[in-house]
Amino acid sequence: MNIAAVVQARMGSSRLPGKVLKDLGGESVLARVVQRLRRSTLISEVVLATSVAPGDEAVAREAERLGVRCFRGSESDVLDRFYQAARAFHADVIVRITADCPLIDPEVADHTVRAFVKERPDYASNGLERTYPRGLDTEVMSAGALARAWRKAKEPYEREHVTPFFYEHLEVFRIVSVTNDIDYSSHRWTLDTAEDLEFIRAVYTRFDNRDDFSWRDVLGLLEREPDLSELNSQVRQKALREA
Numbered sequence: 001m002n003i004a005a006v007v008q009a010r011m012g013s014s015r016l017p018g019k020v021l022k023d024l025g026g027e028s029v030l031a032r033v034v035q036r037l038r039r040s041t042l043i044s045e046v047v048l049a050t051s052v053a054p055g056d057e058a059v060a061r062e063a064e065r066l067g068v069r070c071f072r073g074s075e076s077d078v079l080d081r082f083y084q085a086a087r088a089f090h091a092d093v094i095v096r097i098t099a100d101c102p103l104i105d106p107e108v109a110d111h112t113v114r115a116f117v118k119e120r121p122d123y124a125s126n127g128l129e130r131t132y133p134r135g136l137d138t139e140v141m142s143a144g145a146l147a148r149a150w151r152k153a154k155e156p157y158e159r160e161h162v163t164p165f166f167y168e169h170l171e172v173f174r175i176v177s178v179t180n181d182i183d184y185s186s187h188r189w190t191l192d193t194a195e196d197l198e199f200i201r202a203v204y205t206r207f208d209n210r211d212d213f214s215w216r217d218v219l220g221l222l223e224r225e226p227d228l229s230e231l232n233s234q235v236r237q238k239a240l241r242e243a
Contacts, residue, residue, distance in 0.1 A: 003113060004091035005037050005046045006082060007068075008162075009099035010075075011055040015193050020099040021058060022197060025209030029191060030059070032102040032204075032211050034066050039106040039212070042113045043095060049085035051075035079159045083150040086143060093117075094146055096139040096162065100191040102200055103135050105215040112138040115178045122148075122173040123166040131180040135189030136215055138178075139163055145173060184219065188232055199231040 009020045009030055016022075020030045027035075030048075037046045048070040050059040056072065063070035071088050073081030086094045095113060097104060108126065116124040122145035127137045141149075145166070149158075152172070153165040166173050191197060206221055207213045222229055 001044075001092045002090055003042060003044045003093040003095065004086065004089050005040070005043045005095040005097055005109070006085050006089075006091070007033055007037070007046060007048050007097045007099050008078065008082065009048055009050050009056075009059050010053070011059060012053070012075075013100075013192070016191070016197065018058075019191050019197070021062060022191075024102055024197075024201060025204040025211075027209075027211070028062055029102045030062055030099050031066055033097065033099050033104055034068055035211050036102075036104050036106060037097060037109065040109050040113075041106070042110045042117075043106075045069070045089065047071065047085065047089050049073065049081050051081065077159045079150055079153055079162045079165075082162050083146055086146055092143055094141050094143065096141070098137070101135045101137060101189070102191060102211075103133075103189045103203065103215065103218060104138075105136055108132060108136045108215060109138045112178045113140055115176055116140040119176045121176040123163070124176040124178055125163075125167070126178040126180075128167060128175065128177040129179050130185040131183045133184050133187035133189045133215065133218075135187075135191075137190075141166065148172065187219075187222070187229070188235060189218070193232065193235050195232040195235050199228060202228055202231060 013019050021028045048063045050056045052072045053075045071085035073084045112126050123141045125139040149165045158165045
């Protein structure tokens with residue numbers, strides 16, 4: 001079974017343009033995401049999906065530097081881009097990761113994949129009932145279910161955000177929600193603003209700019225240095241349908 005992690009990456013961002021190639025302790029944000037996912041024990045391959053927009057040529061070049069296969073597709077219809085990437089790489093199971101999560105954890109990703117393999121749903125996610133820090137988001141779906149969503153999703157936000165059609169149509173899909181025993185959802189570890197970048201850079205600095213630390217190591221760090229969380233505590237998460 002080919003379990004492919006498809007990392008979505010693009011240079012366009014309303015709040016922090018070019019964020020996926022920002023420097024993070026001597027490597028790009030995208031490189032950190034790829035390197036961390038490569039430590040997964042269940043993911044067969046990490047691949048990249050970006051757009052055909054000229055600005056995303058830099059993303060494709062970075063993928064080549066990292067030795068990651070890259071698919072380029074529609075800039076606006078991200079669901080189509082994601083679906084076509086999964087087809088191009090012959091994925092049986094697709095793990096959706098976004099490139100603005102440089103603290104993504106292979107253990108958490110594997111936990112979500114393992115739940116999917118065990119339960120055999122159409123879609124599994126650790127973000128449906130949020131108990132993990134924002135930034136560890138992992139979504140897993142079968143190739144067949146992705147094809148169904150690709151055919152049926154019509155609303156613009158369903159095409160732009162890839163997976164809303166899954167969890168908004170429970171009459172079509174069987175869903176599994178993956179949760180942690182303790183609720184850490186108050187933590188924000190995703191990259192969307194300059195404040196987020198300051199926080200994530202501070203975390204990497206505390207680990208000597210390595211990227212082999214775990215999400216539990218970060219929790220321990222924030223227990224020791226709670227002021228770090230204040231760096232991006234005022235950032236408001238964008239709503240799914242927000243322009």
